[in-house]
Amino acid sequence: MQITTRDVNDVKVVQIEGEMDTGSSPEAQQQLDQLREQGVKKILLDLAKLEFISSAGLRVLLATAQEIKAAGGELRVCNPNETVKEVFDISGFSTLLMCFDNEAKAMAGF
Numbered sequence: 001m002q003i004t005t006r007d008v009n010d011v012k013v014v015q016i017e018g019e020m021d022t023g024s025s026p027e028a029q030q031q032l033d034q035l036r037e038q039g040v041k042k043i044l045l046d047l048a049k050l051e052f053i054s055s056a057g058l059r060v061l062l063a064t065a066q067e068i069k070a071a072g073g074e075l076r077v078c079n080p081n082e083t084v085k086e087v088f089d090i091s092g093f094s095t096l097l098m099c100f101d102n103e104a105k106a107m108a109g110f
Contacts (some may be wrong), residue, residue: 020057041073
């Protein structure tokens with residue numbers, strides 16, 4: 001798994017590439033926690049290059065979304081492929097996270 005970040009205005013865009021599973025989820029949690037600790041309030045997770053997400057990865061996303069929301073911020077998700085979208089739908093995450101088809105739609109009204 002590889003994680004890269006970039007700034008678009010006041011939004012931190014985080015791209016996750018590869019697989020977010022039991023082995024890689026702690027690293028993802030650590031990097032997302034660092035952003036939160038730095039005071040980042042708006043995070044957009046770009047999942048265009050995420051090939052697979054396990055329940056451990058879903059827990060990281062949910063925990064981060066809850067922590068960001070509690071701090072007065074917001075976490076959004078964009079570009080999930082069909083596999084990731086199906087996992088979101090089956091697990092109910094489609095209703096828990098704000099998920100968009102592309103970055104432009106996700107950035108609108110952020």
